[in-house]
Amino acid sequence: MKRRLSAFVLALLLLTVSCSETQPETPPAQDPGLPVEDIPGSEPVEEETRPPHNLPEMDFDGAEFRISCYGDGAVARTLQPEELTGEAVNDAIFNRNTMLTEQYNFAFNTIPYGTDYGKHTHDISTMVRAGDDAYEMIYGHVVGTCNNAINGDYMNLYELPYLDFSAVWWPAQSVDEMTVFGRMFTITGSATYSQLAAAKVVFFNKDLTAQFGLESPYDLVRSGDWTIDALIGYTKDIYQDTNGNGVRDPDDLYGYGTGPMQNGFFVSTNTPILSRTEDGGKEISVMTDRTVALVEKLYSWYYESGSVYLKTDTGGEAGYATEFASGHTVFSFGHISHAPAYYRESEISYGILPQPKYDSAQDRYIAFACPSLFSVPITCQNTDLAGFVFEAMTYYGYFDIIPVYYETTLKGKIADAPDDVEVLEIVNDALTVSFAYCYDNWEGFAHFLSGTVMNFTETGGSSDVASVFARRNKIAQKRLDKCLKAFRGE
Numbered sequence: 305m306k307r308r309l310s311a312f313v314l315a316l317l318l319l320t321v322s323c324s325e326t327q328p329e330t331p332p333a334q335d336p337g338l339p340v341e342d343i344p345g346s347e348p349v350e351e352e353t354r355p356p357h358n359l360p361e362m363d364f365d366g367a368e369f370r371i372s373c374y375g376d377g378a379v380a381r382t383l384q385p386e387e388l389t390g391e392a393v394n395d396a397i398f399n400r401n402t403m404l405t406e407q408y409n410f411a412f413n414t415i416p417y418g419t420d421y422g423k424h425t426h427d428i429s430t431m432v433r434a435g436d437d438a439y440e441m442i443y444g445h446v447v448g449t450c451n452n453a454i455n456g457d458y459m460n461l462y463e464l465p466y467l468d469f470s471a472v473w474w475p476a477q478s479v480d481e482m483t484v485f486g487r488m489f490t491i492t493g494s495a496t497y498s499q500l501a502a503a504k505v506v507f508f509n510k511d512l513t514a515q516f517g518l519e520s521p522y523d524l525v526r527s528g529d530w531t532i533d534a535l536i537g538y539t540k541d542i543y544q545d546t547n548g549n550g551v552r553d554p555d556d557l558y559g560y561g562t563g564p565m566q567n568g569f570f571v572s573t574n575t576p577i578l579s580r581t582e583d584g585g586k587e588i589s590v591m592t593d594r595t596v597a598l599v600e601k602l603y604s605w606y607y608e609s610g611s612v613y614l615k616t617d618t619g620g621e622a623g624y625a626t627e628f629a630s631g632h633t634v635f636s637f638g639h640i641s642h643a644p645a646y647y648r649e650s651e652i653s654y655g656i657l658p659q660p661k662y663d664s665a666q667d668r669y670i671a672f673a674c675p676s677l678f679s680v681p682i683t684c685q686n687t688d689l690a691g692f693v694f695e696a697m698t699y700y701g702y703f704d705i706i707p708v709y710y711e712t713t714l715k716g717k718i719a720d721a722p723d724d725v726e727v728l729e730i731v732n733d734a735l736t737v738s739f740a741y742c743y744d745n746w747e748g749f750a751h752f753l754s755g756t757v758m759n760f761t762e763t764g765g766s767s768d769v770a771s772v773f774a775r776r777n778k779i780a781q782k783r784l785d786k787c788l789k790a791f792r793g794e
Contacts, residue, residue, distance in 0.1 A: 506535065532663075562613075568637070630650075
């Protein structure tokens with residue numbers, strides 16, 4: 305894989321510490337689609353261009369663009385900040401929104417719903433059944449909003465005007481994954497930074513990898529050889545009883561830290577739960593040699609190598625993220641959002657990697673990210689406003705918000721981390737949601753590891769794929785049939 309960085313990265317590399325997260329007046333305009341061969345040291349960069357959005361001049365006469373937002377006020381502010389605060393991402397979103405409302409004469413009205421996704425799902429259905437034109441957009445919980453979709457509450461987004469899903473600013477893998485029988489009812493994208501923030505990645509401690517004499521994992525990423533076997537190989541022999549008490553505990557040093565049931569490896573290794581059928585539908589395809597081999601690899605690594613710190617209680621990500629932040633794991637599973645949340649104030653020097661491929665023959669990296677999803681209710685009357693604003697939010701989000709999130713993720717030290725910027729681009733270009741996970745409703749095989757390697761004891765778990773498949777297949781097929789019926793319009 306030839307190293308090629310875009311002009312988008314070049315511009316970021318020229319940012320200085322003075323252009324940090326607390327002082328961005330105007331987010332830069334970048335073009336992530338323009339590749340260049342080399343990174344010149346201090347040469348000037350030609351003025352960048354970006355592809356046009358092809359949206360017409362429009363005046364919406366002050367109409368409100370109303371969003372029902374699953375989550376609290378903090379989530380709502382990722383769509384509509386209340387004011388400029390000096391925080392880079394907040395201000396980039398605020399400036400984007402201000403520009404759009406002034407240019408096209410409409411008003412954002414984002415209404416935080418709260419964190420009861422079941423009630424949100426129910427209330428949206430009730431609204432639709434009553435024929436209430438209350439919102440142009442729903443920003444819903446990934447499971448709840450997909451339940452709304454198969455209930456018939458949402459429009460087919462391909463029928464909404466102005467949306468150009470072939471454009472670079474839409475996540476192509478997600479669009480393909482969420483399209484069934486030519487219909488798509490819900491999607492994510494760069495209207496917010498939430499999909500990139502939710503991307504499942506691998507963090508590594510740069511100082512510890514050097515200390516153990518490990519080859520730079522960046523080189524493997526570039527060559528296409530960053531695989532599950534490579535990750536296991538890096539970590540499987542690393543364990544030190546650093547407190548000398550003879551017991552494996554959080555104070556020791558491990559090769560890898562994670563929670564055992566995280567399902568990102570199924571997606572990143574292209575080990576499908578569902579596969580595309582010739583007619584554009586989906587079918588269960590999880591019971592394969594590839595699935596068995598992957599589960600056996602993970603089981604052996606997690607429970608037999610002695611090198612993995614498993615956060616097995618219900619405390620979740622705080623455990624393994626805290627271990628990595630304190631230098632107790634060399635590599636760690638995580639979401640990109642962990643960088644600003646846990647590692648910004650840490651003393652460690654960290655790098656970010658995509659989750660690995662199954663093997664070198666796999667043709668691309670796949671970055672699994674399942675944030676809240678956007679939909680448009682069938683009761684929406686102003687479909688011109690809905691489609692136009694959604695497209696504009698996504699276009700400007702891709703070029704003016706995502707680059708700012710890159711910088712804050714990397715502690716405002718872009719100029720010192722060109723490898724990490726390159727990998728963030730790889731991750732951003734590989735973003736996908738998963739139909740199997742989004743529409744699963746905990747009835748199918750999306751959480752396959754919860755029935756195999758996941759267990760709430762450090763010596764637990766199982767690699768018995770066949771028994772899990774036999775136990776779940778009937779209910780999983782019933783759920784899939786229900787989804788397919790909805791996508792056929794029956």
